Amino acid sequence: NRRFAPSAEFAANAVVTAGEYAEADADRPAFWAKQARGLLSWSKDFTQALDWSNPPFAKWFVGGEVNAAYNALDRHVEAGHGDRVAIYFEGEPGDTRTYTYAQLTEEVKKAANAFES
Known part of the structure; x- marks a missing residue:
């Protein structure tokens, strides 16, 4: 249960913040949909971020197409x-x-x- 906090300088340059961890924890599919749309160019947008209807087989970004x-x-x-x-x-x-x-x-x-x- 020990934790080691990062230095202020390291935290200031972090790519992922504590707020983003909280956002991902609250709704993982929505978080990853936001990341995918923000970081990739889609030739066809996906209709569903995660299809978990047939565990253990997950389908991510259903209907989407990327080059x-x-x-x-x-x-x-x-x-x-x-x-x-x-x-x-x-x-x-x-x-x-x-x-x-x-x-x-x-x-x-x-x-x-x-x-x-």
Whole structure:
């Protein structure tokens, strides 16, 4: 039952606050619906955050559709973050490569076009 409170500086920079924990505890599906709508771009919005009608099988974001590549890359470029590093790669012999969001988006498009053709 011991607790160790974070420093004031650490708490001030927290991504998740105590208020958000309380909100999630009060209504988990509503909390996650809010998070999903705020953090992802949906090509088709979901109609139900959680379908728990057949335990133990849960269905999250029922009826929703997302484009994973768009959410991982394109939206960052559109938001003006194309020059930020998306991936740092370091191989076993010490070789390195850095991809920005814009570079990685172009590589993904090339691969998608190759698959499509």
